[in-house]
Amino acid sequence: MKKSTSRFITVGATSLVAALALTSCAASTPTEPAEDGAISGDILFYDTSGGQVWEQESATLFGDFTADTGVTVTDDYNEAATKFFASADAGQVPWSLIVLPTVNDAATAASDGLLEKIDTSIVPVDKLVDGTYNEYGIEVGTFGMVLAWNDDKYPDTKPSEMADLWDTATFPGKRCFFNNPQYGWTLEAALLADGVAADELYPLDVDRALAKLDEIKGDITWWTSGAQSIESFENGSCDIGILWANRAFTALSENGFPMNITWNEAGYSNSVWSIPAGAPNADAAQQLLAHVINNREGQIAFASVIPTPIPASVKDLSPTDFPDDVQAFLPVGENVEGSILQDSDYYLENLTDVVDQFNRWLGQ
Numbered sequence: 001m002k003k004s005t006s007r008f009i010t011v012g013a014t015s016l017v018a019a020l021a022l023t024s025c026a027a028s029t030p031t032e033p034a035e036d037g038a039i040s041g042d043i044l045f046y047d048t049s050g051g052q053v054w055e056q057e058s059a060t061l062f063g064d065f066t067a068d069t070g071v072t073v074t075d076d077y078n079e080a081a082t083k084f085f086a087s088a089d090a091g092q093v094p095w096s097l098i099v100l101p102t103v104n105d106a107a108t109a110a111s112d113g114l115l116e117k118i119d120t121s122i123v124p125v126d127k128l129v130d131g132t133y134n135e136y137g138i139e140v141g142t143f144g145m146v147l148a149w150n151d152d153k154y155p156d157t158k159p160s161e162m163a164d165l166w167d168t169a170t171f172p173g174k175r176c177f178f179n180n181p182q183y184g185w186t187l188e189a190a191l192l193a194d195g196v197a198a199d200e201l202y203p204l205d206v207d208r209a210l211a212k213l214d215e216i217k218g219d220i221t222w223w224t225s226g227a228q229s230i231e232s233f234e235n236g237s238c239d240i241g242i243l244w245a246n247r248a249f250t251a252l253s254e255n256g257f258p259m260n261i262t263w264n265e266a267g268y269s270n271s272v273w274s275i276p277a278g279a280p281n282a283d284a285a286q287q288l289l290a291h292v293i294n295n296r297e298g299q300i301a302f303a304s305v306i307p308t309p310i311p312a313s314v315k316d317l318s319p320t321d322f323p324d325d326v327q328a329f330l331p332v333g334e335n336v337e338g339s340i341l342q343d344s345d346y347y348l349e350n351l352t353d354v355v356d357q358f359n360r361w362l363g364q
Helices: 013-020 051-059 061-069 082-089 103-111 162-166 186-193 206-214 226-234 245-253 282-294 296-303 344-362
Strands: 042-047 072-077 097-100 137-150 175-178 220-223 240-244 259-274
Touching (some): 051 061, 051 072, 103 137, 162 186, 186 206, 220 226, 226 245
Antiparallel strands (some): 137 240
16 A cells, blocks of 8 residues: 655554553643744634534633734634645635644645644644654544443443444444544444454455445444534434544533443544645744643643543643543543554545445445
């Protein structure tokens, strides 16, 4: 398989466990203010998350930056990176910061010359764990794709592995899956359930995965957005399935739904914050990246509500820095020891074919 042109370091599951483990170090220092110089104005943020993620970013990391510098951050929600690529190719970029949903999106943008380099004289990347940044962006919003279930439905035997999604006798009820294979861990879960070892998942045997999914196709409820994923559980459309860990936490903590999860055989991946080439307020965006990395308390405040750490990993943070109720949902420490890093290089090279094959199967 052809290798990605990205300079992001792709690591195996064992290595990323070390990279994402927010190791306990010496006592932390207070948040360091950004050296903002003459920055001013607004940062228009190309946001592919929206909703509660944006609300919490605005209330913590971005809000703190505005309080310290006077530079505002305005949200521009877009469902995917498509609009960014089209605008950048046309040389019309109004955004000064962008969140690219996947590492392979960032690799494509970098190789196409659409991103500014991170100014390491401003942005303290040395505070990040190796492998979670490169010269064109920092990895953020680590999201887990976990096995989740309505705990009240299975009071005795609890699900523990992806094969349990196929065990309709022990775990009856509809199954929830995301209808996007890359972000849903759908194909990987099928292969794991069919006996493929974690270190042999990639390249994906899509035919084998779809054959396995055929076994439960009539029991699947497909969700199409993060909000719908937990609504499907809450309204009884499904009782077990694969969810993003942060959405599972929302269902439990905010909605009082009896959601339970396991990280065993879960997948996880990262998004990337980057500065577009030709950004209208690139200087302020560089300062924002620096401010976020230095803002330890803001990082804790954000991930205590949205358990997708920003940045992906800061060296002096430990899971115990977070409230007890969120620790089980964070993609850090022991949680990810039985989990698997999604292979972004594989999806970079094969996404179009995989999605096409998956959609044709879905429509049958």
